[in-house]
Each structure stands twice: as C-alpha cells, then as structure tokens.
Amino acid sequence: WWAFSEVADNGLVEQGKRSISQCPRCETGLANNEVEYEDVEDPSIYVKFPLADREGSLVIWTTTPWTIPANTFVAVDEDLTYNAVRAEKDGEEELLYVAAECVEDVLGEGRYEEYAVEAELTGDELVGWAYDHPLADHVPDYPEFEGAGQVYAADYVEADRTGLVHSAPGHGEEDFHRGTELGLDIHCPVGPNGEFEAAAGEYAGQFVRDANDDIIEDLVADGHMLAHGTVDHSYGHCWRCDTGIIQLVTDQWFISITDVKDDLLDNMEESEWHPDWARDNRFRDFIEDAPDWNVSRQRYWGVPIPIWVPEDAEPGNLDEDMIVVGTREELADRVEEDIDPDSIDLHRPAVDGLTIVEDGTTYRRVEDVFDVWLDSSVASWGTLGYPSDETAHEELWPADLIIEAHDQTRGWFWSQLGMGTAAVDQIPYEEVLMHGFANDEDGRKMSKSVGNIVTPEEAIERAGRDPLRTYLLSHDQQGVDLAFEWDGLGEIQGKLNILWNVFRFPLEYMELDGYDPADADLSDGDLELVDEWVLSRLQSVETEVADAWDDYRVSDAVNAVIEFVTQDVSRFYVKAVRDRMWEETDSPSKRGAYATLATVLDEVIRLLAPIA
Ligand SMILES: [Zn+2]
Structure with missing residues (x-):
C-alpha cells in the first residue's frame, strides 16, 4: 500500500480500459497462463x-x-x-x-x-x-x-x-x-x-x-x-x-510506467548482470516494449487495492478523484468507521465496507485486488519491514544480488525495477544472476505429457545428492539451459568417488602412525619439490575459484576444483608420494607428505563447501 501510494503521489496511477480474457462464471479476468x-x-x-x-x-x-x-x-x-x-x-x-x-x-x-x-x-x-x-x-x-x-x-x-x-x-x-x-x-x-x-x-x-x-x-x-x-x-x-x-x-487500474521509460532504462543501467547480455539485450528490449502495467484483478483473495473513489463517480474516470491510502495509520485516520490501525485485517472483506467522507463526498473502496506481481515487486523493502522500520533498510537496501531463471526477465526482475522506479526512482537490486532451465537430454522442456521429466528424487536415488548438485552446478549457469544427461551425472559421480578415494588413501597410514590430519602443520617435516608443486597448484586453484565466485561463474569454480582433485592430486601427486607413505618408520619426508595432503584436502573441502 505504501509503495502504491508513492506511485500515486508521483502521478503514475490511472484507470484505463483493456481487453481481457474473462471467466464469466468466476467473474474475473484471467492471465494468459490461466487460459486452457x-x-x-x-x-x-x-x-x-x-x-x-x-x-x-x-x-x-x-x-x-x-x-x-x-x-x-x-x-x-x-x-x-x-x-x-x-x-x-x-x-x-x-x-x-x-x-x-x-x-x-x-x-x-x-x-x-x-x-x-x-x-x-x-x-x-x-x-x-x-x-x-x-x-x-x-x-x-x-x-x-x-x-x-x-x-x-x-x-x-x-x-x-x-x-x-x-x-x-x-x-x-x-x-x-x-x-x-x-x-x-x-x-x-x-x-x-x-x-x-x-x-x-x-x-x-x-x-x-x-x-x-x-x-x-x-x-x-x-x-x-x-x-x-x-x-x-x-x-x-x-x-x-x-x-x-x-x-x-473492462476498466482496470494501471501503473503508467510508459511515462517513466527513460527512468526505467537509466535505473536498469545501475544494475550489473551476469551474463551482461541478459541486461543489454533481453531486459532492455522488454522494458522498451512494456505497456502500462495492469495491476488490478477481479478476485477475492489478494491484497486489496487501497483506492477509494466517490460513490457516484463515473466508471472509466475513477482516477480523477481517487484517494490512495498508504498506511494503516492513514487508513484509521481517514475512514468514518472506528478501527484499530494495529489490528485491522487489511484484506477483504474487512476493508471492503470502510468509507471515507471528505468535503461532503462519500468514498468507497474499488473492489479489485492487486496482481500478485505487485507483492513480489516490493519484496526488497517489504522483507526488511520498511517503511515502518528503517534500520535494516538503511543497512541492507538495495539488495546485493537476486538470482532467478530467464523467465523472470518479464517477472520478478521486471516487477522490482518497475515498482522501484515508479515508487522511489531507484532499482532495488545491484546485481542479477540469471540462470537457465534444466531441460531433457535433447534440450526439450521437461513435461508431464511428453513423459521426459527427471525428478531430483530419482537422480538422488540413482547417484546421490552431492553428485546431482555438483553435476547441475558444473554446467554454465549464466542464462544457459542445461540438457540433463544420465551419463553426465554418472561421470560427475565418478569424479567425486576419486575425491573420496584420495581422502581414504592416507588415512590408514596416518592412523598407524598416530598422525592427526586435523593438526597438520606444514613446518613439521620436510617438503619435497612435488609437495611444493601441489601446494602451489592449490594456491592457483584458490585464486581461480575466488575470481569465478566473484563473477558468479559457479561452473568455473566447480570445474576448477574437480579438475585439480582428479588430475593434479589423484593422478599425479598421490602416485608420486605413495612410496613415502609406505615407509615403515616415521620420517621428516613422510610427515611433509602427510601435512601437504592434509592441507590440500582440507582446503579442497572448503572450496567445495558451497557445492557438495
Ligand atoms: Zn472460471
């Protein structure tokens, strides 16, 4: 309500006509995706x-x-x-x-x-x-x-x-x-x-x-x-x-965002997108073509539109003398009825009977409720309790990052920009990660009627949670769809098994020697060239992973770690140090290998922590 009243104060709320698909039985307009x-x-x-x-x-x-x-x-x-x-x-x-x-x-x-x-x-x-x-x-x-x-x-x-x-x-x-x-x-x-x-x-x-x-x-x-x-x-x-x-x-209520198109485009520029083409092509095109935003629905459930109009006003021009209420307190102040601003239920039917009388004119609420996208559009500050509580808003708003698939170009990415611009002339998020969909192996949408759905439960049953998560995240996440393949999942499962085996390999020897890998210390023992090499590789991988995460290139981060474990560590390093671990007696060289492998594995686990 608060945001909508700001939009109204900015002169961007109007009533207008629009051709809609109407269900004559439910007596409401239907969105395109509700028509079968x-x-x-x-x-x-x-x-x-x-x-x-x-x-x-x-x-x-x-x-x-x-x-x-x-x-x-x-x-x-x-x-x-x-x-x-x-x-x-x-x-x-x-x-x-x-x-x-x-x-x-x-x-x-x-x-x-x-x-x-x-x-x-x-x-x-x-x-x-x-x-x-x-x-x-x-x-x-x-x-x-x-x-x-x-x-x-x-x-x-x-x-x-x-x-x-x-x-x-x-x-x-x-x-x-x-x-x-x-x-x-x-x-x-x-x-x-x-x-x-x-x-x-x-x-x-x-x-x-x-x-x-x-x-x-x-x-x-x-x-x-x-x-x-x-x-x-x-x-x-x-x-x-x-x-x-x-x-x-029928007569509907609109936020006339076509009046602020330049502001929308300017505010859009304030956000950084991953991938950047999603903003510069897809989102920009959508904004440029976007008509005024129809925010009204003829339903019972939903957030009631807080517009009161003179009871004898002519439909079609109700925006001329409308009163838009922005807060609970304002509602309690202005309505004739005696209501408690803290406890009044702001839904239908509680607000339907409330009347406002000003200058001898009686105003009644319009019966419509908001399009649900309006709720989503205020999420960035609504979840922070703003405007009633300003502390969290001060610290946390705008949002650092929002993550959704490409279908949200016309959904949440849009609704937040539209409302942010119309209400407070600012974009409510700084960065956007736009990911793709998971399709079937031929790149077709998974659907019940085609019968090509793979459920996460089925994949977890067959391969396990970590392999599924690693598999999904090892694919490019930036605006690109994934074609799900069982073979690919199996391959990742195999790679995680290698990681598992690398972990198990030294434990037996460490146990015999009473060596606790949790206390591994690189200065305890002698490091040989191959140890220095794998530690150096570890540092490069850490930099690579950190850079990838900074750019939200999740797949690059995942693949760098997996590659390091299966190639450098398993195929090369473990083979190279096997002889040193097999030594019967304790030695500085053996302790150096223990400490190196323990350090590598400890950090690999940290690097993989967000994924597997
Ligand atoms: Zn119906």
Whole structure:
C-alpha cells in the first residue's frame, strides 16, 4: 500500500480500459497462463453487412455471433485484392465484396447458383466505405458514434474465410488495440458475468453464448445471413472451472510506467548482470516494449487495492478523484468507521465496507485486488519491514544480488525495477544472476505429457545428492539451459568417488602412525619439490575459484576444483608420494607428505563447501 501510494503521489496511477480474457462464471479476468485450450464446436457464420451509400454488402465470417451487437468497424488488408461479385440464388441477384482468394469458398458456402466477378479493388480502396449495422433493428444502442460503421485497414486481416474481419474493440484484444489507435469509442454491452446489458437491446439479460441462437435467427430473418453452420476449433477455457472464456474490455487500474521509460532504462543501467547480455539485450528490449502495467484483478483473495473513489463517480474516470491510502495509520485516520490501525485485517472483506467522507463526498473502496506481481515487486523493502522500520533498510537496501531463471526477465526482475522506479526512482537490486532451465537430454522442456521429466528424487536415488548438485552446478549457469544427461551425472559421480578415494588413501597410514590430519602443520617435516608443486597448484586453484565466485561463474569454480582433485592430486601427486607413505618408520619426508595432503584436502573441502 505504501509503495502504491508513492506511485500515486508521483502521478503514475490511472484507470484505463483493456481487453481481457474473462471467466464469466468466476467473474474475473484471467492471465494468459490461466487460459486452457480445448477443442469445441462453435457457430460458424457468414454475415452480409449492407453498404450504406452504394450497392452491395461486405461479407464477414465469425464464430462468435454474440460479438456482433458490439461491431464497430470492418477491417481489411490494404494490399489485398478484393472482388465485387455479382451472385445469383433463387432468381435473386446481389453484389458481394470478399477477398479475391476467398470468392470460390464463400460463394460455395452461400450455395449461389451463378456468379461473376464484376470489379477488382485493393483493400485500400475499400477503406472509408460505410455500412449499416446488421443488427440495428434489434440493438438500438449499436455503435453509431463518430467513426463507427466504416471500413478500416488492420494488420490482423488475412486472406482467410472472407478476408474482411468483423471488429468489436469492446471484445477482441486486436480489435481493441486497433480501435484505440483509430480513436474509436470502446463499446462493450456485456457485463462481467457474461450477460448482455441494456445496451444490447433485445438480447439484454441473456448469457452471451445462449443469445447466439437468437442472433443467428434474427440475421437470417433480416436477410443478412449468407451461410451458417458449425466449426470445430480450439477455444480458451478457465483453468479453474472449465468455463469458456469471453473477451471483454473492462476498466482496470494501471501503473503508467510508459511515462517513466527513460527512468526505467537509466535505473536498469545501475544494475550489473551476469551474463551482461541478459541486461543489454533481453531486459532492455522488454522494458522498451512494456505497456502500462495492469495491476488490478477481479478476485477475492489478494491484497486489496487501497483506492477509494466517490460513490457516484463515473466508471472509466475513477482516477480523477481517487484517494490512495498508504498506511494503516492513514487508513484509521481517514475512514468514518472506528478501527484499530494495529489490528485491522487489511484484506477483504474487512476493508471492503470502510468509507471515507471528505468535503461532503462519500468514498468507497474499488473492489479489485492487486496482481500478485505487485507483492513480489516490493519484496526488497517489504522483507526488511520498511517503511515502518528503517534500520535494516538503511543497512541492507538495495539488495546485493537476486538470482532467478530467464523467465523472470518479464517477472520478478521486471516487477522490482518497475515498482522501484515508479515508487522511489531507484532499482532495488545491484546485481542479477540469471540462470537457465534444466531441460531433457535433447534440450526439450521437461513435461508431464511428453513423459521426459527427471525428478531430483530419482537422480538422488540413482547417484546421490552431492553428485546431482555438483553435476547441475558444473554446467554454465549464466542464462544457459542445461540438457540433463544420465551419463553426465554418472561421470560427475565418478569424479567425486576419486575425491573420496584420495581422502581414504592416507588415512590408514596416518592412523598407524598416530598422525592427526586435523593438526597438520606444514613446518613439521620436510617438503619435497612435488609437495611444493601441489601446494602451489592449490594456491592457483584458490585464486581461480575466488575470481569465478566473484563473477558468479559457479561452473568455473566447480570445474576448477574437480579438475585439480582428479588430475593434479589423484593422478599425479598421490602416485608420486605413495612410496613415502609406505615407509615403515616415521620420517621428516613422510610427515611433509602427510601435512601437504592434509592441507590440500582440507582446503579442497572448503572450496567445495558451497557445492557438495
Ligand atoms: Zn472460471
């Protein structure tokens, strides 16, 4: 709440419209990853939109008859070729406009007996043509405003079905973007429960999908239907309740980060990334393209949005007179009800009934809750108890390092930068380590349906915890995916066994001689050249490992130690000192070898401590 109120103070909170996938049963918007696709049968209709000031009709195709009441324009591809076709059926003639490539199919669907192409036009020539709304007699409040009922160009048009696309900016996402771009009003006569509202005229009160039959019947009766049937296609459903989603444009709350894009990019520069290309390519591109951040969700569970608006305010412009509450104390001070700031539960329903009365106006809380990414965005200071407690924040903020996989470019890396910039104009982290995913041996994502999942439990069962951890960390961690291979895991297991054997090798002799490796002292005994050599190698490896850790090159650190143990120590040093350890009696040379090996192994364990 505090961070959001800072964002509001910076003038970056606004209400706006957006096309969302709505579950009409749960009555909430769904994120893209909450929409599941299934094959279903839907209506398939070819509708004639009568041209207003010339002969003929534009032919469109759709699977959602219920979106026709909201039709605002028809889209064409400027460069596509369209035909005016004179067609005859049952002794009657009519003139139809469709894309040249679609003529045969469309006329076939309409069971026309004869037809002839009368003219050829580019999409560009159709732009600006006006037509009459095909449901005007049933929906008196159809989109009739300035600019509605015309042909426009749009880049989502293809030479498919009819090559002309019925566009309802109050529903479809692409239609919404194009409609907004064209400056058209956004008309959506459907409520969050999927029922037509009063603006839908004769269909008001019906669930949109149930109204399909009536709409089809009316289009047929009015002579606007060219053909209708059904189509099997993949359609989105709610992941919770399996209800078919509907696309609606609704009022949502945004943090207008597009207003602070330069600040976002400047703040991004303040962070150091491993690998650096992740910041300079991937993250920068994402920031540059990022639209305003929709932070509202229509759910019950979640952090309630702390915005109070006048109870009679017009939806759509609620940001004009909003009050954004930032703290418990402010809430207790401003609301009419008597609440204890320390104990009030800041969730629904406890905050829903609280009202603020100022200058004779009663304010009520908007019902929405925050997008969960908003919670994650404040983690860096929220976990430090800031702003109520400033001590830890003073010492520890911003975070030294955050570690996540590359999917978080658009997730946590982003949400923290977005909120940090919008609320306090600072990036909340100094360094980022972006790692990859663990995929299967062919580099494919592990998935239940493909059946290629290797669980950590299975790998631990077969090879052990340390080998699994060492194997995973021995691969480049910086933005690169790992292709998991059992052979590779086995190889690492073998290398760790060598380490184990190197440890066991001197113990027997040390025990016989009563030598405690925990008290190893390099000045006790004589060091030979080979001892000096392995100790020198040890120092080089220590430097190499320290440098690698400084750059978060974990795999380089792991591999340097493993290489040192399996090559320098096991294959060379142990063989070279074997004879000295086999000596029957105690000797300075033997004690030098003991001390060297004990020192090497002690430090190897320290070097491996973060890994195995
Ligand atoms: Zn649902």
